[in-house]
Amino acid sequence: MARQGSSSLPLPFPLALLSPDTGRRLWQVSPVARRAGVKPGMTVSQAIGLCPTLKLCEPDPVHYDEQFSRLVATLATVSPVVEPAELGRAYIGTDGLEGLFGAPEKIVEMIQCGVRNAECGIANESSLVKSALHTPHSTLRVGWARGKFVSWVAASRAKPGQAIIVFPGEEGEYLAAQSIAVLPLDPDTHRRLLQLGIRTLGALAALPEEAVVSQFGRAGRRMWRLAAGRIAEPVVGRVVPEPIVAALTFYSPVGERELLARTLDTLLDRALKNPRRIGWRVHVVCVRAELEHGASWRATATLKDPTADREQSPPAGAVERLAVEFTAFAPGTAELQLFARDANAAARAGRRHALKSAVREIELRIKRPMLYHVIEVQPWSRLPERRYALIDYEP
Amino acid sequence: MKADRLRALNVPQQVKVELSECGDPAFVKRGPENVKRVETVGETWRVDDEWWRQPIVRRYVEVVLEGGGRVILFQDQLSGEWFAQMPT
Numbered sequence: 001m002a003r004q005g006s007s008s009l010p011l012p013f014p015l016a017l018l019s020p021d022t023g024r025r026l027w028q029v030s031p032v033a034r035r036a037g038v039k040p041g042m043t044v045s046q047a048i049g050l051c052p053t054l055k056l057c058e059p060d061p062v063h064y065d066e067q068f069s070r071l072v073a074t075l076a077t078v079s080p081v082v083e084p085a086e087l088g089r090a091y092i093g094t095d096g097l098e099g100l101f102g103a104p105e106k107i108v109e110m111i112q113c114g115v116r117n118a119e120c121g122i123a124n125e126s127s128l129v130k131s132a133l134h135t136p137h138s139t140l141r142v143g144w145a146r147g148k149f150v151s152w153v154a155a156s157r158a159k160p161g162q163a164i165i166v167f168p169g170e171e172g173e174y175l176a177a178q179s180i181a182v183l184p185l186d187p188d189t190h191r192r193l194l195q196l197g198i199r200t201l202g203a204l205a206a207l208p209e210e211a212v213v214s215q216f217g218r219a220g221r222r223m224w225r226l227a228a229g230r231i232a233e234p235v236v237g238r239v240v241p242e243p244i245v246a247a248l249t250f251y252s253p254v255g256e257r258e259l260l261a262r263t264l265d266t267l268l269d270r271a272l273k274n275p276r277r278i279g280w281r282v283h284v285v286c287v288r289a290e291l292e293h294g295a296s297w298r299a300t301a302t303l304k305d306p307t308a309d310r311e312q313s314p315p316a317g318a319v320e321r322l323a324v325e326f327t328a329f330a331p332g333t334a335e336l337q338l339f340a341r342d343a344n345a346a347a348r349a350g351r352r353h354a355l356k357s358a359v360r361e362i363e364l365r366i367k368r369p370m371l372y373h374v375i376e377v378q379p380w381s382r383l384p385e386r387r388y389a390l391i392d393y394e395p
Numbered sequence: 396m397k398a399d400r401l402r403a404l405n406v407p408q409q410v411k412v413e414l415s416e417c418g419d420p421a422f423v424k425r426g427p428e429n430v431k432r433v434e435t436v437g438e439t440w441r442v443d444d445e446w447w448r449q450p451i452v453r454r455y456v457e458v459v460l461e462g463g464g465r466v467i468l469f470q471d472q473l474s475g476e477w478f479a480q481m482p483t
Contacts, residue, residue: 048401056401374404382442383451384467384483389401 014038014051020059024376027059044389045378056391058373061087061352074114078107081237083148089155091148093235104144108163115140146171147232153182171229176202183223189216201227246271247323253292260322267324282326290321300327359393407478412468420458420468423479435459442469457482 014033016026026047029038036051047054068087075082081093094107101107142163143154150171154164157178166174178201180193192215198204204212205228212220225231246267254260264287271277289297359371372390379387413422424430437457444451452472459465467480 044401372402375401377401377403382444384405384480385403385407387483388404390404391401 014054015057016047016054017057017059018044018375020061044375045386048377056375058391058393064088071115074117075111078110078114081235083235083237085148089152091151091235093237094144104165104167108142108144108165111142112140112161112163115142145174147229148235149226149231149233150175150229153178156182172205175227175229176200176205178202180204180227183226185219185223189219189223192216205229242276244271244274244276244326245323246274246325247321249321263322264324267322271324271326277326284327286325286327288323288325405481405483407469407480410468410477410479412470412477420456420477423458423460423466423468425479431460431462431464433458434461 012032013030014036015030016033016038017028019025019027024043026038026040026042026044029040029047033047033051033054036054038047038051038054042050044056064087068084068090072082072084072090075090075092079092079094079097081095083091083093085091092111094104097107098104101110139160141155141158141160143151143156143158143166144163145151145154145166146168150166153175154166158164180190180198180201182201183190185193193199193204198207204224207224209221209224209228212224214220216223222231248263248267254263272282284300284302286298286300291297362371371393373393374388374390377386377389381387408425411424412420413424415421419436420433422430422432435458437459439454439456442451442453442455450473453469454472455467455469457465457467465482467482468477469480470477
């Protein structure tokens with residue numbers, strides 16, 4: 001089963017988000033801008049030419065990562081097998097959930113219910129794009145089918161807030177009418193297929209498999225099998241780390257609070273440095289102490305915001321053996337981690353954090369925000385004032 | 396995050412230019428107290444653009460002002476007005 005996020009922007013004025021990578025092309029556009037002919041992928045100059053009143057927004061990839069992580073965490077409450085594919089797309093393994101929820105329709109309902117709750121959380125935070133992303137009904141699309149490809153196609157064809165279910169055995173029929181654009185192809189292969197007059201998956205699947213392989217090689221075999229619904233790739237869930245424990249046994253019982261606090265600091269450091277923790281933030285911390293005469297003490301804290309920062313962990317009390325245990329984790333993106341599972345997200349978060357600090361310092365010095373982002377508009381223009389433009393910069 | 400309209404960079408600033416006998420800029424006046432003599436005249440070129448909607452016809456002159464500042468001057472051939480721009 002696949003879930004596809006969509007970002008409809010119900011704003012009265014034309015708005016576009018710049019691409020997070022280059023800043024020269026548009027990434028997402030609002031319906032008003034779309035009506036004016038502005039499309040994702042256009043250059044800024046093309047878009048301004050079509051829609052002079054277009055307003056531009058810088059993207060906030062760190063915020064998107066955070067919201068997506070929250071969404072994935074919500075989905076994990078429905079099924080333990082969740083595979084985040086890319087920002088806005090996640091696969092959910094639903095094998096065996098029939099016993100819990102019933103028919104596919106009920107499973108889809110559960111997922112949509114969880115998604116709506118997550119969206120409510122997103123909507124509670126205010127900012128232009130956040131509110132733009134929020135609509136009274138869900139904007140997320142769900143596709144249920146056997147295998148990741150068919151479910152992805154179904155999700156991408158569903159209307160915002162709705163779901164399409166493709167029952168087992170109906171994959172071939174469902175895929176036959178779909179455009180070849182849904183196949184994960186490079187532009188050259190896509191163009192060659194169009195030149196051969198193949199416009200739908202049905203037309204592709206109608207060809208002999210070996211003929212497609214002789215034209216396109218190994219990639220041809222894969223695309224033919226995808227088009228024919230012969231591949232049902234399973235959802236691969238993420239492995240959540242086992243609890244991480246750091247413990248120290250004292251030679252003689254210790255009652256001194258300062259020494260205990262220092263020991264706790266050391267244990268927290270040791271647990272945070274555990275390689276299994278990389279890419280995850282700690283959600284639940286448990287501190288255990290074995291006391292004299294066989295007694296024990298235990299304190300558990302669920303952190304409101306999962307963290308990798310030791311300052312947010314709670315202090316401890318008593319003392320023959322002191323142990324710190326991290327028992328629950330959340331995907332970590334708000335910290336810079338060289339070996340994070342989602343290295344790009346972590347690097348983005350690190351850069352954003354550094355920029356925010358720099359901006360704060362500049363604002364303190366000059367007392368008012370005067371930071372702008374230079375974007376290329378018509379870098380090829382013979383008129384210098386047409387080449388570059390400024391938009392407000394607010395990391 | 397906030398949406399913003401584009402603000403063009405390097406917008407031409409209108410100036411008054413006094414020409415020499417041979418027609419090259421000799422003095423550039425940006426205000427009553429800001430008059431600079433042109434020390435060197437560099438390249439000159441002409442731009443004809445957008446003839447299909449609102450024609451743009453400019454004669455550009457690259458100059459070095461007294462004090463060493465390098466400026467691009469252009470004269471709008473349709474209105475006769477002079478403008479200064481930063482070199483790119």
